[in-house]
Amino acid sequence: MQKIFNPKNLRNLIIALVVVGLLFLAVSGYLTPLFSLGSSPLIGTQGWLSRQYGAMRDYFTSPRDMAQLRSRNAQLESELALLQGHIVALQEDLGSMRVLEALMGFEKEHPEYRYQAATVIGREISPFQQYIIIDKGSNQGVRHGMPVVTEKGLVGRIDAVIANASRIQLISDARSVVNVRMQTQRVEAQINGSLTGEISINMVPQNVDVQVGEVLLTSGLGGSYPPNIFVGQVLTMQSRQNTLFQTGSVQAMVDLTAVSAVLVITDFTPVDITPLLP
Numbered sequence: 001m002q003k004i005f006n007p008k009n010l011r012n013l014i015i016a017l018v019v020v021g022l023l024f025l026a027v028s029g030y031l032t033p034l035f036s037l038g039s040s041p042l043i044g045t046q047g048w049l050s051r052q053y054g055a056m057r058d059y060f061t062s063p064r065d066m067a068q069l070r071s072r073n074a075q076l077e078s079e080l081a082l083l084q085g086h087i088v089a090l091q092e093d094l095g096s097m098r099v100l101e102a103l104m105g106f107e108k109e110h111p112e113y114r115y116q117a118a119t120v121i122g123r124e125i126s127p128f129q130q131y132i133i134i135d136k137g138s139n140q141g142v143r144h145g146m147p148v149v150t151e152k153g154l155v156g157r158i159d160a161v162i163a164n165a166s167r168i169q170l171i172s173d174a175r176s177v178v179n180v181r182m183q184t185q186r187v188e189a190q191i192n193g194s195l196t197g198e199i200s201i202n203m204v205p206q207n208v209d210v211q212v213g214e215v216l217l218t219s220g221l222g223g224s225y226p227p228n229i230f231v232g233q234v235l236t237m238q239s240r241q242n243t244l245f246q247t248g249s250v251q252a253m254v255d256l257t258a259v260s261a262v263l264v265i266t267d268f269t270p271v272d273i274t275p276l277l278p
Contacts, residue, residue, distance in 0.1 A: 113226070113266075114265070115266065116136055116140055116142060116264040117261065117264075119135050120132050120260050121134065122165075125257055132167075133165055133168070134165065134262060137164045138161050145224070145270035146158045146264050146265055146266060146268060149263050150261070152254045153231055154218060154230065154231045155170060155254055155256065156169045156173070156176065157169055157224065157225070166264075172193040174193050177222075178218060179218065179225070180219055182214050185208055188221065199232060199249065200247060201234060201248045205245060205246070206243070210234055216234065217230055225268075232250040232253050233251050234248055
């Protein structure tokens with residue numbers, strides 16, 4: 001007689017019922033808290049492993065990235081230096097163009113003279129000498145004694161000449177003497193340079209009331225300079241008892257320490273009147 005009850009079939013039935021029950025509970029959402037509780041340690045472990053992997057990856061790749069960054073930074077610095085060099089060159093060109101434009105404007109305002117434009121290529125500003133050197137000489141028609149100006153006023157005169165360069169004695173040089181007149185007072189005087197580069201005014205009569213800021217122009221006396229070129233302005237005046245003349249200090253119209261381009265008046269011939277003086 002065949003057995004109706006089979007333990008093996010019962011076990012399979014129980015397993016099937018348990019599986020069906022679990023599926024039903026899972027679909028119904030009753031097992032979600034249990035799954036979350038069981039998966040939390042796994043998620044934390046996975047996150048820790050991910051962080052450790054990222055740290056290891058950064059450790060091995062950082063040197064290469066830093067080398068690339070340094071190389072890129074060096075390239076950018078080189079390009080920046082090149083651009084800055086271009087900017088400086090453009091600014092210098094612009095400054096030179098403005099200087100030349102101003103000199104050309106001076107030529108148009110004073111058409112009575114002929115000029116030779118020149119660039120300053122040397123400078124000696126010391127307690128013993130006050131001069132600059134320009135890039136034009138006898139080959140360009142420059143001669144000893146010719147006056148030198150900028151658009152602002154008198155610079156000095158040609159002191160020495162070679163074929164393609166000349167030396168200009170500045171009005172601040174200790175050997176320089178310029179005969180001037182006051183613009184408002186119409187009084188004549190002299191200005192002198194000094195070892196320190198300061199310019200003084202002399203030979204001003206005691207009865208003349210000279211105001212600070214009085215403009216001085218070349219008088220044309222003495223034969224060294226043509227008349228009516230701006231020279232400077234009076235800074236201070238001193239009047240002492242028992243003296244015939246007042247003295248004072250003068251600020252040159254031209255910044256003699258920063259001259260970069262000049263005009264040489266080539267059609268003015270200085271006259272040495274020393275032999276005629278008593």
